[in-house]
Structure formats: C-alpha cells, structure tokens
Amino acid sequence: MTNPVRVGLVGVGIIAGTHLAVLDERPDVRLEFTVDPWRSAPVEFRGSTPPHYGDLVRALDEHRPDLVVLATPTETHAELTSLALLRSTARVLVEKPLVHDSAALATLRELDGKADVRGRVFTAHHFAFSPEVDWAAELHAAHPDWGPVTTITSAFYDPYVLRGAEAFASYVSSWTDSGVNQLSMLTRFVDLTELTSARQTDGGASAWCTVGFRSRGEAGTARLRSSWLTGSSSKESSLVFGRSGVEVWIDHTAMTGFAARGGELIAVFGNDGRTPRKVAHYRPLYASLLSGRPDPVLGFDTAAAITGIHRAVPEAR
Numbered sequence: 001m002t003n004p005v006r007v008g009l010v011g012v013g014i015i016a017g018t019h020l021a022v023l024d025e026r027p028d029v030r031l032e033f034t035v036d037p038w039r040s041a042p043v044e045f046r047g048s049t050p051p052h053y054g055d056l057v058r059a060l061d062e063h064r065p066d067l068v069v070l071a072t073p074t075e076t077h078a079e080l081t082s083l084a085l086l087r088s089t090a091r092v093l094v095e096k097p098l099v100h101d102s103a104a105l106a107t108l109r110e111l112d113g114k115a116d117v118r119g120r121v122f123t124a125h126h127f128a129f130s131p132e133v134d135w136a137a138e139l140h141a142a143h144p145d146w147g148p149v150t151t152i153t154s155a156f157y158d159p160y161v162l163r164g165a166e167a168f169a170s171y172v173s174s175w176t177d178s179g180v181n182q183l184s185m186l187t188r189f190v191d192l193t194e195l196t197s198a199r200q201t202d203g204g205a206s207a208w209c210t211v212g213f214r215s216r217g218e219a220g221t222a223r224l225r226s227s228w229l230t231g232s233s234s235k236e237s238s239l240v241f242g243r244s245g246v247e248v249w250i251d252h253t254a255m256t257g258f259a260a261r262g263g264e265l266i267a268v269f270g271n272d273g274r275t276p277r278k279v280a281h282y283r284p285l286y287a288s289l290l291s292g293r294p295d296p297v298l299g300f301d302t303a304a305a306i307t308g309i310h311r312a313v314p315e316a317r
C-alpha cells in the first residue's frame with residue numbers, strides 16, 4: 001500500500017461538498033486540513049475532524065500536503081495558487097476558472113522560474129468530464145464520415161438571480177462562470193481559435209458570445225449563451241455536422257444525449273439516474289488527476305489557452 005495523497009481543502013462552500021464526497025470515495029487520499037476564514041467549525045470527514053484553519057499560510061506552516069484544492073471565490077484563485085506554489089511543494093487543483101482576468105494569468109506565468117507552474121497547477125475543468133460529453137466525444141471520434149463540426153450552440157442557465165450580490169461575489173459574472181465551462185467542454189470536440197464577438201448584459205448576469213474553431217480542417221462557429229435570469233438550472237449544447245446533416249444534442253442537466261440525421265435517430269445516451277451530476281463530473285476528474293497521467297484538459301497550458309479566449313471578453317462591470 002503506497003502512502004495516501006494528503007489533501008488540503010481551501011474554501012468550504014458549495015462546491016467543496018462535491019470535492020469532499022468524491023475524496024471520501026477514494027481510499028488513496030487523506031484529508032489533511034481545511035481552510036476557510038468564514039467557517040469556524042472543522043469539517044467531519046470519515047468520522048474524524050481534520051484540523052481547520054482561518055488562512056492558508058497557517059495551514060501550510062503546519063502541514064506538508066501533496067495536493068492543495070482551491071474551492072474559493074473566483075477572484076481569490078490566482079493569489080491563493082501563488083501562495084500554495086511558493087509555500088509548499090504540493091500540486092494545486094484550482095476550481096475553474098483558473099483566473100478572473102488576464103493580469104492574474106500573467107502573474108502565475110511569472111512564477112515559472114520560482115515554481116514548476118506547468119507541472120503543479122491543474123484547473124478543475126469539470127464539464128469536460130461529464131458523462132454525456134464523454135459519450136459525444138467518443139461518438140465524434142468514431143465518425144470521421146460525419147465530416148467537420150460546422151456550428152455549435154450552447155446555452156447554460158443557472159438560477160443565481162435568486163442569490164443576488166452573493167452570486168457576483170462567488171462567480172463574478174455569467175460569462176466568467178459558465179463561459180469557461182462551455183469552452184473547456186468544447187475542447188473535447190474542436191480546436192478553439194478566437195473570440196469573434198461578445199456581449200454581456202443584465203450587469204454581467206447574462207452573455208452572448210461567439211467563438212471560432214477548427215474541426216477536421218474546416219472553420220466553424222460556436223454560439224454561447226449563458227444567463228442567471230431563471231429559477232432553475234438548464235444546460236444544453238448542440239453540435240451540427242453540416243456536410244452530413246448529423247446533429248448531436250447533449251443535455252448537461254440530465255446527462256443525456258442523442259444524435260439524429262434528418263428524421264432518423266442514430267444514437268442515444270442515458271444514465272441510471274443514481275449518480276448526482278457534480279459527482280459524475282468530479283469522480284472521473286479526480287481519477288484522471290491522481291492517475292499519474294492527468295488529462296491535458298486539467299493542465300496549465302489548456303487553462304492558459306482557454307483564458308486567452310475567455311478573458312478577451314471585456315468586463316461587464
């Protein structure tokens with residue numbers, strides 16, 4: 001039995017619950033500590049309560065983690081990543097998006113001489129691991145006969161209008177939060193090239209952006225809609241293979257999909273309804289991260305490339 005991976009969890013809010021649920025399933029990890037200045041009680045994990053700290057510096061003075069997980073508000077990611085890189089030898093899994101602006105990415109890049117940024121920083125692009133995305137990516141790879149993807153339409157809705165200012169504090173804007181999920185998911189199918197248009201409305205609670213891509217040697221366009229102006233969550237994407245008339249429809253909320261050509265249904269995907277959606281994302285994400293050969297979609301270079309497109313959108317506020 002090799003030594004367990006010692007994990008320090010920073011930020012004990014909503015998504016931390018999913019990290020803890022998936023970490024709990026893995027016999028190869030141990031929760032070494034938690035950090036959250038706004039929470040006083042330690043977290044219960046496998047029947048015990050690992051030490052809890054009010055700030056990461058104190059935690060890193062006391063512990064030698066192998067992995068630091070940052071599940072904090074988006075605007076804190078870059079600073080906490082720098083801190084973890086410089087004050088520990090741990091790898092760092094940062095919640096998406098890795099950074100909230102281009103300057104923060106430049107700051108991380110500048111650390112490269114002092115810390116192994118490309119070898120130690122990973123971004124939790126969890127939508128790229130969703131089962132319906134996996135299914136559609138395999139289908140796409142198995143069908144060169146369908147030709148290139150010519151148009152993609154993706155619409156991500158979250159009920160954050162109900163959370164008001166708190167939503168902006170945690171997630172910055174709908175584009176900041178959902179745009180990166182849409183872009184990282186699309187890397188499973190096409191090579192993203194550039195942002196071609198961007199419009200943010202509703203004070204940043206909604207966005208409409210278009211992104212160029214290459215697919216099987218041809219150029220195409222992705223249309224990305226996101227919004228918080230709703231009472232329920234709904235996320236869907238459609239990939240059109242214009243040359244062959246095939247369309248692949250994936251429902252990220254239900255984790256289902258189908259492919260059709262005209263009136264003919266040619267492939268379907270469903271699930272047994274037993275796995276909660278976020279666990280279905282983070283379970284394969286952790287399996288990949290801890291495999292010794294992490295998927296490139298988690299790596300710093302992918303995060304930097306996605307950031308180049310994502311942060312080309314002017315700030316809404």
Ligand SMILES: NC(=O)c1ccc[n+]([C@@H]2O[C@H](COP(=O)([O-])OP(=O)(O)OC[C@H]3O[C@@H](n4cnc5c(N)ncnc54)[C@H](O)[C@@H]3O)[C@@H](O)[C@H]2O)c1
Nearest residue numbers: 011012013014015035036037038071072073074095096170
């Ligand atoms: N909620 C989701 O469904 C979801 C899904 C995937 C990714 N994410 C990403 O995860 C991040 C956190 O989202 P969330 O929904 O859990 O937010 P949240 O506001 O519920 O939780 C963030 C937690 O971080 C703590 N925190 C703030 N500053 C800190 C600091 N300096 N050190 C330690 N802890 C600190 C807060 O007290 C809070 O408990 C965001 O970047 C978001 O984009 C969220």
